Amino acid sequence: MRRPSTTTRRTAATASAALALALGATACGGTTGPASGGELSGQTVTVAGVWTGSEQQNFKKVLDAFTEKTGAKTVFVPSGDNVSTFVGSKIEGGNAPDVVMVPQVGVLQQFAKEGWLLPLSEQTARSAGSTLAPVWRNYGTVDGAYYGLYFKAAHKSTVWYAPEAFAQAGVNEPKSYADMLKAGRTLADSGRPAFAIAGEDGWTLTDWFENIYLSQAGPEKYDQLAQHRIKWTDESVVRALTTLGDLFKDKQLVAGGAQTALGTDFPTSVAQVFGPEPKAGMVYEGDFVGGVAKDQFGRKLGTDAKFFPFPAVDGGKAPVVSGGDAAVVLKDGKNGKAGMKLVEYLSGSEAAEVWARAGGFLSPNKEVGIAAYGDEITRGTADSLIAAGDSIRFDMSDQAPAAFGGTKGAGEWKLLQDFLRDPSDPQGTAAKLEAEAAKAYGN
Numbered sequence: 001m002r003r004p005s006t007t008t009r010r011t012a013a014t015a016s017a018a019l020a021l022a023l024g025a026t027a028c029g030g031t032t033g034p035a036s037g038g039e040l041s042g043q044t045v046t047v048a049g050v051w052t053g054s055e056q057q058n059f060k061k062v063l064d065a066f067t068e069k070t071g072a073k074t075v076f077v078p079s080g081d082n083v084s085t086f087v088g089s090k091i092e093g094g095n096a097p098d099v100v101m102v103p104q105v106g107v108l109q110q111f112a113k114e115g116w117l118l119p120l121s122e123q124t125a126r127s128a129g130s131t132l133a134p135v136w137r138n139y140g141t142v143d144g145a146y147y148g149l150y151f152k153a154a155h156k157s158t159v160w161y162a163p164e165a166f167a168q169a170g171v172n173e174p175k176s177y178a179d180m181l182k183a184g185r186t187l188a189d190s191g192r193p194a195f196a197i198a199g200e201d202g203w204t205l206t207d208w209f210e211n212i213y214l215s216q217a218g219p220e221k222y223d224q225l226a227q228h229r230i231k232w233t234d235e236s237v238v239r240a241l242t243t244l245g246d247l248f249k250d251k252q253l254v255a256g257g258a259q260t261a262l263g264t265d266f267p268t269s270v271a272q273v274f275g276p277e278p279k280a281g282m283v284y285e286g287d288f289v290g291g292v293a294k295d296q297f298g299r300k301l302g303t304d305a306k307f308f309p310f311p312a313v314d315g316g317k318a319p320v321v322s323g324g325d326a327a328v329v330l331k332d333g334k335n336g337k338a339g340m341k342l343v344e345y346l347s348g349s350e351a352a353e354v355w356a357r358a359g360g361f362l363s364p365n366k367e368v369g370i371a372a373y374g375d376e377i378t379r380g381t382a383d384s385l386i387a388a389g390d391s392i393r394f395d396m397s398d399q400a401p402a403a404f405g406g407t408k409g410a411g412e413w414k415l416l417q418d419f420l421r422d423p424s425d426p427q428g429t430a431a432k433l434e435a436e437a438a439k440a441y442g443n
Contacts, residue, residue, distance in 0.1 A: 038071020043338045045072050048079045049101035054295040058358040065354045066345050072338050083107055084402040096332040098339030101325045104398040104406045105139050108326055112142035118329045119145045121340050127347035131365045135390045140326050148326030151346045153364040155381045156207055156286040156321040157310040162273050165192050165281035173308040180311050187281040188252035196272035196280035197254055199261035199420045202413025204285060206397040211310045213240040214319035214393055226396045228441040232434035238426050245423030255280035258420050274299045287381045291360025301377040320388045323395040404440035411436050
Protein backbone atom coordinates (compact mmCIF):
# COMPACT_ATOMS: atom_id res chain seq x y z
CA MET A 1 0.00 0.00 0.00
CA ARG A 2 1.43 -2.34 2.22
CA ARG A 3 -0.40 -1.88 0.67
CA PRO A 4 0.11 0.82 -0.53
CA SER A 5 -1.37 -1.25 -0.20
CA THR A 6 0.53 -1.03 -1.96
CA THR A 7 0.36 -0.90 -1.75
CA THR A 8 1.53 2.70 -2.61
CA ARG A 9 -1.57 0.64 -2.10
CA ARG A 10 -1.82 2.10 1.43
CA THR A 11 -0.28 5.56 1.48
CA ALA A 12 -1.17 6.56 5.01
CA ALA A 13 -0.12 10.18 4.73
CA THR A 14 -3.55 11.27 3.51
CA ALA A 15 -5.63 8.31 4.63
CA SER A 16 -7.57 9.95 7.44
CA ALA A 17 -8.49 13.00 5.39
CA ALA A 18 -9.40 10.85 2.40
CA LEU A 19 -11.61 8.61 4.49
CA ALA A 20 -13.46 11.54 6.04
CA LEU A 21 -13.95 13.12 2.64
CA ALA A 22 -15.13 9.90 1.06
CA LEU A 23 -17.57 9.08 3.83
CA GLY A 24 -19.08 12.52 3.65
CA ALA A 25 -19.61 12.73 -0.08
CA THR A 26 -21.65 10.92 -2.65
CA ALA A 27 -18.72 11.00 -5.07
CA CYS A 28 -15.37 12.68 -5.03
CA GLY A 29 -11.91 12.35 -6.44
CA GLY A 30 -12.92 13.63 -9.86
CA THR A 31 -14.85 12.23 -12.78
CA THR A 32 -14.28 11.33 -16.37
CA GLY A 33 -16.98 12.20 -18.84
CA PRO A 34 -18.56 9.76 -21.29
CA ALA A 35 -17.58 9.51 -24.90
CA SER A 36 -20.36 9.88 -27.42
CA GLY A 37 -21.94 6.52 -28.19
CA GLY A 38 -20.63 3.28 -26.77
CA GLU A 39 -22.44 0.36 -25.16
CA LEU A 40 -22.51 2.04 -21.72
CA SER A 41 -23.21 5.61 -22.86
CA GLY A 42 -25.25 7.48 -20.25
CA GLN A 43 -24.26 5.12 -17.42
CA THR A 44 -21.99 5.89 -14.46
CA VAL A 45 -19.58 3.55 -12.68
CA THR A 46 -18.36 4.52 -9.21
CA VAL A 47 -15.01 3.06 -8.20
CA ALA A 48 -13.51 3.21 -4.69
CA GLY A 49 -9.85 2.63 -3.88
CA VAL A 50 -7.05 3.54 -1.51
CA TRP A 51 -4.93 5.32 -4.09
CA THR A 52 -3.90 8.93 -3.62
CA GLY A 53 -1.51 11.26 -5.42
CA SER A 54 0.14 10.02 -8.60
CA GLU A 55 -1.35 6.52 -8.18
CA GLN A 56 -4.87 7.91 -8.19
CA GLN A 57 -4.12 10.14 -11.17
CA ASN A 58 -2.64 7.25 -13.14
CA PHE A 59 -5.59 4.97 -12.35
CA LYS A 60 -7.88 7.70 -13.62
CA LYS A 61 -6.06 7.39 -16.96
CA VAL A 62 -7.22 3.75 -17.01
CA LEU A 63 -10.76 4.88 -16.23
CA ASP A 64 -10.51 7.48 -19.02
CA ALA A 65 -9.56 4.72 -21.44
CA PHE A 66 -12.58 2.69 -20.29
CA THR A 67 -14.78 5.71 -20.87
CA GLU A 68 -13.38 6.17 -24.36
CA LYS A 69 -14.05 2.52 -25.12
CA THR A 70 -17.56 2.16 -23.65
CA GLY A 71 -19.04 5.63 -23.17
CA ALA A 72 -19.51 5.10 -19.42
CA LYS A 73 -18.85 7.98 -17.06
CA THR A 74 -16.58 7.05 -14.15
CA VAL A 75 -16.24 8.49 -10.65
CA PHE A 76 -13.33 7.64 -8.35
CA VAL A 77 -13.94 7.81 -4.58
CA PRO A 78 -10.91 7.61 -2.24
CA SER A 79 -11.62 5.05 0.48
CA GLY A 80 -8.85 5.73 2.96
CA ASP A 81 -6.81 2.87 4.41
CA ASN A 82 -9.68 1.22 6.31
CA VAL A 83 -11.43 -0.17 3.26
CA SER A 84 -13.57 -2.53 5.33
CA THR A 85 -14.98 0.31 7.45
CA PHE A 86 -15.49 2.50 4.41
CA VAL A 87 -17.40 -0.09 2.39
CA GLY A 88 -19.51 -1.20 5.36
CA SER A 89 -20.59 2.38 6.05
CA LYS A 90 -21.35 3.02 2.39
CA ILE A 91 -23.52 -0.11 2.15
CA GLU A 92 -25.32 0.81 5.38
CA GLY A 93 -25.91 4.32 4.04
CA GLY A 94 -27.33 3.05 0.74
CA ASN A 95 -24.56 4.65 -1.28
CA ALA A 96 -22.25 1.76 -2.11
CA PRO A 97 -19.75 2.12 -4.97
CA ASP A 98 -20.06 -0.29 -7.88
CA VAL A 99 -16.44 -1.46 -7.86
CA VAL A 100 -13.90 -1.48 -5.04
CA MET A 101 -10.16 -1.96 -5.49
CA VAL A 102 -9.37 -4.08 -2.41
CA PRO A 103 -5.73 -4.12 -1.23
CA GLN A 104 -5.99 -6.99 1.26
CA VAL A 105 -6.84 -10.66 0.71
CA GLY A 106 -8.33 -10.86 4.19
CA VAL A 107 -10.69 -7.97 3.45
CA LEU A 108 -11.71 -9.52 0.12
CA GLN A 109 -12.53 -12.77 1.93
CA GLN A 110 -14.46 -10.84 4.56
CA PHE A 111 -16.54 -9.07 1.91
CA ALA A 112 -17.34 -12.36 0.19
CA LYS A 113 -18.38 -14.05 3.44
CA GLU A 114 -20.54 -11.05 4.36
CA GLY A 115 -22.37 -11.59 1.06
CA TRP A 116 -21.40 -8.16 -0.25
CA LEU A 117 -19.89 -9.29 -3.56
CA LEU A 118 -21.08 -10.49 -6.95
CA PRO A 119 -19.10 -13.36 -8.52
CA LEU A 120 -17.14 -12.03 -11.48
CA SER A 121 -18.33 -12.75 -15.01
CA GLU A 122 -17.33 -15.78 -17.05
CA GLN A 123 -15.42 -13.49 -19.39
CA THR A 124 -13.32 -12.14 -16.53
CA ALA A 125 -12.77 -15.65 -15.15
CA ARG A 126 -11.61 -16.94 -18.55
CA SER A 127 -9.30 -13.99 -19.03
CA ALA A 128 -7.78 -14.41 -15.57
CA GLY A 129 -7.37 -18.15 -16.13
CA SER A 130 -5.21 -17.55 -19.18
CA THR A 131 -3.24 -14.47 -18.14
CA LEU A 132 -2.60 -14.82 -14.38
CA ALA A 133 -0.50 -17.34 -12.50
CA PRO A 134 -2.81 -19.64 -10.50
CA VAL A 135 -1.69 -18.07 -7.23
CA TRP A 136 -3.30 -14.76 -8.22
CA ARG A 137 -6.55 -16.48 -9.21
CA ASN A 138 -6.57 -18.39 -5.91
CA TYR A 139 -6.18 -15.22 -3.85
CA GLY A 140 -9.32 -13.85 -5.52
CA THR A 141 -11.39 -16.99 -4.91
CA VAL A 142 -13.52 -17.63 -1.82
CA ASP A 143 -15.40 -20.89 -1.26
CA GLY A 144 -15.01 -21.82 -4.91
CA ALA A 145 -16.40 -18.55 -6.34
CA TYR A 146 -14.19 -16.05 -8.17
CA TYR A 147 -14.76 -12.59 -6.69
CA GLY A 148 -11.53 -10.60 -7.04
CA LEU A 149 -9.48 -9.78 -10.13
CA TYR A 150 -5.92 -8.80 -9.25
CA PHE A 151 -5.17 -5.79 -11.43
CA LYS A 152 -2.21 -4.05 -9.75
CA ALA A 153 0.63 -5.95 -8.13
CA ALA A 154 3.51 -4.90 -5.93
CA HIS A 155 6.94 -6.48 -5.72
CA LYS A 156 7.59 -6.04 -2.02
CA SER A 157 11.08 -7.48 -1.79
CA THR A 158 13.09 -4.53 -3.06
CA VAL A 159 15.52 -2.31 -1.15
CA TRP A 160 16.00 1.11 -2.76
CA TYR A 161 19.14 3.18 -2.36
CA ALA A 162 20.84 6.40 -3.38
CA PRO A 163 23.81 5.46 -5.60
CA GLU A 164 25.76 8.56 -4.57
CA ALA A 165 25.54 7.49 -0.92
CA PHE A 166 26.84 4.02 -1.74
CA ALA A 167 29.65 5.52 -3.82
CA GLN A 168 30.64 7.94 -1.05
CA ALA A 169 30.74 5.13 1.50
CA GLY A 170 32.49 2.72 -0.88
CA VAL A 171 29.86 -0.04 -0.51
CA ASN A 172 28.29 -2.33 -3.10
CA GLU A 173 24.86 -3.92 -3.34
CA PRO A 174 24.77 -6.58 -0.57
CA LYS A 175 24.04 -10.22 -1.30
CA SER A 176 22.98 -11.27 2.21
CA TYR A 177 21.04 -9.69 5.06
CA ALA A 178 24.16 -9.60 7.24
CA ASP A 179 26.03 -7.82 4.43
CA MET A 180 23.16 -5.33 4.13
CA LEU A 181 23.46 -4.38 7.80
CA LYS A 182 27.25 -4.17 7.47
CA ALA A 183 26.86 -1.87 4.47
CA GLY A 184 24.37 0.18 6.47
CA ARG A 185 26.84 0.73 9.29
CA THR A 186 29.48 1.77 6.77
CA LEU A 187 27.00 4.26 5.32
CA ALA A 188 26.41 5.67 8.80
CA ASP A 189 30.16 6.00 9.37
CA SER A 190 30.37 8.02 6.14
CA GLY A 191 27.74 10.46 7.40
CA ARG A 192 24.39 9.07 6.28
CA PRO A 193 22.37 6.59 8.42
CA ALA A 194 21.35 3.38 6.72
CA PHE A 195 17.55 3.17 6.58
CA ALA A 196 14.66 5.59 6.47
CA ILE A 197 11.88 3.64 8.19
CA ALA A 198 8.25 4.70 7.91
CA GLY A 199 7.24 3.64 11.40
CA GLU A 200 4.19 5.91 11.42
CA ASP A 201 2.68 3.53 8.84
CA GLY A 202 2.39 0.15 10.53
CA TRP A 203 2.09 -1.70 7.23
CA THR A 204 5.72 -0.97 6.35
CA LEU A 205 6.80 -2.72 9.56
CA THR A 206 4.74 -5.81 8.71
CA ASP A 207 6.54 -5.88 5.35
CA TRP A 208 9.93 -5.86 7.07
CA PHE A 209 8.84 -8.76 9.28
CA GLU A 210 7.39 -10.76 6.38
CA ASN A 211 10.53 -10.64 4.26
CA ILE A 212 12.70 -11.71 7.17
CA TYR A 213 10.25 -14.44 8.17
CA LEU A 214 9.82 -15.88 4.66
CA SER A 215 13.58 -16.12 4.17
CA GLN A 216 14.37 -17.48 7.64
CA ALA A 217 11.43 -19.83 8.16
CA GLY A 218 10.61 -20.79 4.57
CA PRO A 219 7.39 -20.76 2.53
CA GLU A 220 5.66 -23.65 4.33
CA LYS A 221 5.90 -21.96 7.71
CA TYR A 222 4.95 -18.65 6.09
CA ASP A 223 1.73 -20.16 4.74
CA GLN A 224 0.95 -21.73 8.10
CA LEU A 225 1.41 -18.46 9.97
CA ALA A 226 -0.58 -16.53 7.35
CA GLN A 227 -3.52 -18.87 7.97
CA HIS A 228 -2.91 -18.97 11.74
CA ARG A 229 -2.30 -22.71 11.62
CA ILE A 230 0.73 -22.10 13.83
CA LYS A 231 0.79 -19.60 16.67
CA TRP A 232 2.62 -16.32 16.70
CA THR A 233 4.46 -17.63 19.75
CA ASP A 234 6.17 -20.23 17.53
CA GLU A 235 9.95 -20.20 17.79
CA SER A 236 10.22 -19.14 14.13
CA VAL A 237 8.29 -15.94 14.87
CA VAL A 238 10.41 -15.11 17.92
CA ARG A 239 13.53 -15.66 15.82
CA ALA A 240 12.32 -13.29 13.08
CA LEU A 241 11.32 -10.66 15.63
CA THR A 242 14.75 -10.96 17.26
CA THR A 243 16.40 -10.40 13.87
CA LEU A 244 14.17 -7.39 13.18
CA GLY A 245 14.75 -6.06 16.69
CA ASP A 246 18.51 -6.09 16.13
CA LEU A 247 17.91 -3.65 13.28
CA PHE A 248 15.42 -1.48 15.17
CA LYS A 249 17.67 -0.93 18.17
CA ASP A 250 20.76 0.05 16.15
CA LYS A 251 20.90 3.85 15.88
CA GLN A 252 23.37 3.61 13.00
CA LEU A 253 20.79 1.71 11.00
CA VAL A 254 17.57 3.64 11.74
CA ALA A 255 17.72 7.24 10.56
CA GLY A 256 16.99 9.49 13.53
CA GLY A 257 16.35 6.53 15.83
CA ALA A 258 13.07 4.85 16.68
CA GLN A 259 11.21 7.99 17.74
CA THR A 260 11.96 9.72 14.45
CA ALA A 261 10.93 6.59 12.56
CA LEU A 262 7.62 6.44 14.45
CA GLY A 263 6.87 9.97 13.23
CA THR A 264 7.80 9.20 9.61
CA ASP A 265 5.14 8.19 7.09
CA PHE A 266 5.89 6.31 3.89
CA PRO A 267 6.18 9.27 1.48
CA THR A 268 8.51 11.01 3.94
CA SER A 269 10.69 7.90 4.20
CA VAL A 270 11.22 8.03 0.43
CA ALA A 271 11.97 11.76 0.67
CA GLN A 272 14.61 11.03 3.30
CA VAL A 273 16.56 9.05 0.70
CA PHE A 274 15.66 10.71 -2.61
CA GLY A 275 14.46 14.19 -1.62
CA PRO A 276 16.42 17.45 -1.68
CA GLU A 277 17.76 16.99 1.88
CA PRO A 278 18.65 13.29 2.18
CA LYS A 279 18.89 11.83 5.66
CA ALA A 280 19.40 8.11 4.86
CA GLY A 281 21.00 5.95 2.22
CA MET A 282 18.34 3.24 1.84
CA VAL A 283 14.61 2.72 2.15
CA TYR A 284 13.05 -0.73 2.12
CA GLU A 285 9.65 -1.05 0.48
CA GLY A 286 8.04 -2.27 -2.72
CA ASP A 287 8.63 -1.38 -6.33
CA PHE A 288 6.33 1.63 -5.86
CA VAL A 289 9.20 3.47 -4.13
CA GLY A 290 10.62 4.02 -7.61
CA GLY A 291 7.42 5.74 -8.73
CA VAL A 292 7.54 8.15 -5.80
CA ALA A 293 11.25 8.87 -6.31
CA LYS A 294 10.62 9.59 -9.98
CA ASP A 295 7.31 11.47 -9.82
CA GLN A 296 7.84 13.53 -6.68
CA PHE A 297 11.60 14.06 -6.63
CA GLY A 298 12.59 13.84 -10.29
CA ARG A 299 14.96 10.94 -9.77
CA LYS A 300 15.97 8.96 -12.85
CA LEU A 301 15.44 5.29 -12.17
CA GLY A 302 18.56 3.24 -12.74
CA THR A 303 20.78 6.30 -12.36
CA ASP A 304 19.66 8.40 -9.38
CA ALA A 305 17.59 5.67 -7.73
CA LYS A 306 18.41 1.98 -7.76
CA PHE A 307 17.31 -1.13 -5.87
CA PHE A 308 18.61 -4.56 -4.98
CA PRO A 309 16.50 -7.62 -4.06
CA PHE A 310 15.77 -8.03 -0.35
CA PRO A 311 18.66 -10.34 0.53
CA ALA A 312 18.54 -13.82 2.00
CA VAL A 313 18.51 -14.00 5.79
CA ASP A 314 20.63 -16.49 7.76
CA GLY A 315 21.28 -18.77 4.79
CA GLY A 316 17.67 -18.98 3.63
CA LYS A 317 16.42 -18.16 0.15
CA ALA A 318 15.92 -14.57 -0.94
CA PRO A 319 12.24 -13.76 -0.32
CA VAL A 320 9.70 -12.72 -2.94
CA VAL A 321 6.74 -11.09 -1.17
CA SER A 322 4.00 -9.49 -3.20
CA GLY A 323 0.97 -7.32 -2.64
CA GLY A 324 -1.82 -6.30 -4.90
CA ASP A 325 -5.18 -4.65 -5.46
CA ALA A 326 -8.15 -6.74 -6.57
CA ALA A 327 -11.23 -5.37 -8.32
CA VAL A 328 -14.51 -6.58 -6.80
CA VAL A 329 -18.11 -5.75 -7.70
CA LEU A 330 -20.52 -4.91 -4.87
CA LYS A 331 -24.05 -6.33 -4.87
CA ASP A 332 -25.40 -3.07 -3.45
CA GLY A 333 -23.81 -0.81 -6.07
CA LYS A 334 -26.22 1.16 -8.21
CA ASN A 335 -24.77 -0.14 -11.49
CA GLY A 336 -23.43 -3.65 -11.05
CA LYS A 337 -23.73 -4.44 -14.76
CA ALA A 338 -21.49 -1.54 -15.78
CA GLY A 339 -19.19 -2.33 -12.86
CA MET A 340 -18.82 -5.87 -14.18
CA LYS A 341 -17.92 -4.46 -17.60
CA LEU A 342 -15.21 -2.33 -16.00
CA VAL A 343 -13.69 -5.38 -14.32
CA GLU A 344 -13.80 -7.24 -17.64
CA TYR A 345 -11.85 -4.35 -19.13
CA LEU A 346 -9.34 -4.45 -16.27
CA SER A 347 -8.75 -8.16 -16.90
CA GLY A 348 -7.19 -7.47 -20.30
CA SER A 349 -3.70 -6.29 -21.12
CA GLU A 350 -4.94 -3.02 -22.67
CA ALA A 351 -5.99 -1.50 -19.33
CA ALA A 352 -2.79 -2.56 -17.58
CA GLU A 353 -0.63 -1.11 -20.33
CA VAL A 354 -2.28 2.30 -19.89
CA TRP A 355 -0.99 2.48 -16.32
CA ALA A 356 2.29 0.76 -17.18
CA ARG A 357 3.07 3.56 -19.62
CA ALA A 358 2.18 6.17 -16.97
CA GLY A 359 4.58 4.57 -14.45
CA GLY A 360 4.44 3.41 -10.83
CA PHE A 361 2.71 0.16 -11.71
CA LEU A 362 3.26 -3.58 -12.08
CA SER A 363 0.76 -6.03 -13.52
CA PRO A 364 0.47 -9.73 -12.67
CA ASN A 365 -0.96 -10.21 -16.20
CA LYS A 366 1.65 -12.11 -18.19
CA GLU A 367 0.28 -10.77 -21.49
CA VAL A 368 1.21 -7.18 -20.66
CA GLY A 369 4.06 -6.24 -23.00
CA ILE A 370 7.28 -5.65 -21.10
CA ALA A 371 7.98 -2.70 -23.42
CA ALA A 372 4.95 -0.91 -21.95
CA TYR A 373 6.98 -0.19 -18.82
CA GLY A 374 8.88 3.04 -19.23
CA ASP A 375 12.33 2.18 -17.84
CA GLU A 376 14.70 -0.74 -17.40
CA ILE A 377 14.31 -0.78 -13.61
CA THR A 378 10.55 -1.27 -13.82
CA ARG A 379 10.87 -3.77 -16.66
CA GLY A 380 13.22 -5.78 -14.47
CA THR A 381 10.87 -5.83 -11.49
CA ALA A 382 7.89 -6.67 -13.74
CA ASP A 383 9.80 -9.51 -15.35
CA SER A 384 10.87 -10.81 -11.94
CA LEU A 385 7.27 -10.72 -10.68
CA ILE A 386 5.97 -12.74 -13.64
CA ALA A 387 8.93 -15.15 -13.54
CA ALA A 388 8.29 -15.91 -9.85
CA GLY A 389 4.93 -17.46 -10.81
CA ASP A 390 3.44 -19.50 -7.97
CA SER A 391 6.55 -19.18 -5.79
CA ILE A 392 5.42 -15.69 -4.77
CA ARG A 393 3.97 -15.33 -1.31
CA PHE A 394 1.32 -12.66 -0.82
CA ASP A 395 1.77 -10.07 1.88
CA MET A 396 0.92 -11.91 5.11
CA SER A 397 -0.82 -9.03 6.86
CA ASP A 398 -3.00 -8.54 3.78
CA GLN A 399 -4.13 -12.17 4.08
CA ALA A 400 -5.16 -11.67 7.71
CA PRO A 401 -8.53 -10.44 8.95
CA ALA A 402 -8.54 -6.65 8.82
CA ALA A 403 -8.79 -6.36 12.61
CA PHE A 404 -5.37 -8.00 12.91
CA GLY A 405 -3.48 -7.19 9.73
CA GLY A 406 -5.05 -4.12 8.19
CA THR A 407 -6.25 -1.56 10.73
CA LYS A 408 -4.35 1.54 11.67
CA GLY A 409 -3.64 1.75 15.39
CA ALA A 410 -4.64 -1.86 16.07
CA GLY A 411 -3.46 -5.46 15.76
CA GLU A 412 -0.21 -6.23 14.04
CA TRP A 413 0.37 -2.67 12.82
CA LYS A 414 0.27 -1.22 16.34
CA LEU A 415 2.19 -4.04 18.00
CA LEU A 416 5.06 -3.75 15.54
CA GLN A 417 5.10 0.01 16.11
CA ASP A 418 5.37 -0.74 19.84
CA PHE A 419 8.19 -3.18 19.01
CA LEU A 420 10.02 -0.51 17.00
CA ARG A 421 9.73 1.78 20.05
CA ASP A 422 11.10 -0.95 22.35
CA PRO A 423 12.48 -4.10 20.68
CA SER A 424 13.88 -5.59 23.89
CA ASP A 425 11.29 -8.36 24.34
CA PRO A 426 10.65 -10.39 21.15
CA GLN A 427 8.93 -13.17 23.11
CA GLY A 428 6.58 -10.72 24.79
CA THR A 429 5.72 -9.13 21.45
CA ALA A 430 5.08 -12.58 19.96
CA ALA A 431 2.66 -13.34 22.81
CA LYS A 432 0.78 -10.07 22.22
CA LEU A 433 0.61 -10.79 18.49
CA GLU A 434 -0.80 -14.24 19.19
CA ALA A 435 -3.47 -12.86 21.52
CA GLU A 436 -4.62 -10.38 18.86
CA ALA A 437 -4.44 -12.96 16.06
CA ALA A 438 -6.47 -15.49 18.03
CA LYS A 439 -9.26 -12.94 18.49
CA ALA A 440 -9.25 -11.90 14.85
CA TYR A 441 -8.99 -15.34 13.24
CA GLY A 442 -11.28 -17.07 15.71
CA ASN A 443 -9.37 -20.34 15.30
